Amino acid sequence: MIFILGSYCITQDFGLTFQERRGKFKPQINKLKYMSLKSKNFGEFLKDLRIKKELSLRDVCKLTKYDPSNWSKIERGKICPPCNEEILRIWAKVLDAEDIQAFIDRAMLSQGMLPRDVFSNNKVVEHLPAFFRTLRNKKPTRKEVDNLIELIKKDGLQED
Amino acid sequence: MDYKRTKIPFLDNALIREKADDFRLEYSNDSLPLDIERIIDVKLKIDIIPLQNLHDHCDADALITSNWDAIYVDYKRFVDDRYQNRLRFSFAHEIGHFVLHKDIYNSFKIKSEKDFYNLIKNIPELQYGYLEKQANMFANNLLIPRKKLIEESKKIKNNPDIKKLLISNNIDEQSLNPYISIPLSKKFMVSEEAIEIALKNIDNT
Numbered sequence: 001m002i003f004i005l006g007s008y009c010i011t012q013d014f015g016l017t018f019q020e021r022r023g024k025f026k027p028q029i030n031k032l033k034y035m036s037l038k039s040k041n042f043g044e045f046l047k048d049l050r051i052k053k054e055l056s057l058r059d060v061c062k063l064t065k066y067d068p069s070n071w072s073k074i075e076r077g078k079i080c081p082p083c084n085e086e087i088l089r090i091w092a093k094v095l096d097a098e099d100i101q102a103f104i105d106r107a108m109l110s111q112g113m114l115p116r117d118v119f120s121n122n123k124v125v126e127h128l129p130a131f132f133r134t135l136r137n138k139k140p141t142r143k144e145v146d147n148l149i150e151l152i153k154k155d156g157l158q159e160d
Numbered sequence: 161m162d163y164k165r166t167k168i169p170f171l172d173n174a175l176i177r178e179k180a181d182d183f184r185l186e187y188s189n190d191s192l193p194l195d196i197e198r199i200i201d202v203k204l205k206i207d208i209i210p211l212q213n214l215h216d217h218c219d220a221d222a223l224i225t226s227n228w229d230a231i232y233v234d235y236k237r238f239v240d241d242r243y244q245n246r247l248r249f250s251f252a253h254e255i256g257h258f259v260l261h262k263d264i265y266n267s268f269k270i271k272s273e274k275d276f277y278n279l280i281k282n283i284p285e286l287q288y289g290y291l292e293k294q295a296n297m298f299a300n301n302l303l304i305p306r307k308k309l310i311e312e313s314k315k316i317k318n319n320p321d322i323k324k325l326l327i328s329n330n331i332d333e334q335s336l337n338p339y340i341s342i343p344l345s346k347k348f349m350v351s352e353e354a355i356e357i358a359l360k361n362i363d364n365t
Binding site for chain 2: 051054055056057058059068069072075076124125126127128129130131132133134135136137138139140142144145147148149151152155
């Protein structure tokens with residue numbers, strides 16, 4: 001798996017030394033030992049917490065006042081979580097995270113570590129609708145199918 | 161594959177109702193309205209993915225993916241509360257495909273985008289319509305449990321004012337359906353049209 005460094009947060013901090021960056025993010029190393037990069041990514045972790053709390057996407061976005069499209073993209077590893085500690089603190093509280101600081105650290109660590117997930121043809125086929133009926137109750141036109149495949153591909157690509 | 165010869169198996173309303181009732185029993189309690197979004201998202205763990213321009217570019221508001229892992233929903237409609245009832249029905253409709261049509265989809269053997277284009281182009285409109293009709297019937301039965309509908313409509317019809325209205329105007333109970341569908345639509349969080357279809361359905365059985 002290839003990891004890329006492309007997030008706004010990481011590039012912003014490239015001018016800082018490692019110690020300065022560590023000081024800024026204040027990750028508690030002892031708590032992070034179990035947060036191996038090989039373990040679940042932040043998106044999956046976030047989704048697990050939400051499901052455990054029995055909150056739907058709509059519920060959690062209402063409670064956190066966050067955009068549902070972006071929340072969904074974070075859960076699916078398409079974009080990084082926000083860098084803002086206050087926002088993350090609210091999320092941790094809403095989701096009843098056991099350790100709020102560990103939650104924030106984990107989000108911070110995940111910055112810029114999205115796997116480059118090339119949306120292969122196979123994946124596009126899997127993400128095609130099983131059945132596609134338009135709201136006018138007809139089969140879609142060729143143009144509408146083209147548009148849909150374009151939307152699916154766009155959604156499948158992570159935002160670098 | 162020759163999609164022109166596709167024949168969709170007939171499923172009668174009683175069977176679809178039974179499947180909808182079984183589904184509700186497994187994933188929900190008796191409370192109204194049925195929280196279809198939470199069932200999809202939290203219980204079935206099917207991702208709900210808000211997609212920009214799904215409605216504007218594709219004339220669709222919700223579509224379940226062929227790996228059954230996600231439902232795309234039009235972003236604007238998802239965040240606009242005015243479309244909530246409409247979307248609830250669309251979500252239930254997609255679950256109808258999930259419950260009723262997995263085998264049929266597998267039989268289409270879609271392996272590439274080209275296959276998908278071929279399916280859409282060649283499957284007879286009438287046969288494709290049957291799939292949608294069945295998913296609609298499932299959605300209607302899922303969101304409007306008939307037992308509950310009978311209970312709730314009786315409550316309204318037993319109201320003394322309503323009884324007086326029926327007697328003084330010499331009208332039968334069925335003529336009231338378009339009127340009682342208004343409060344019932346709020347109770348079940350579906351459209352008045354969906355309630356009228358359900359009421360007609362119980363009147364005929």
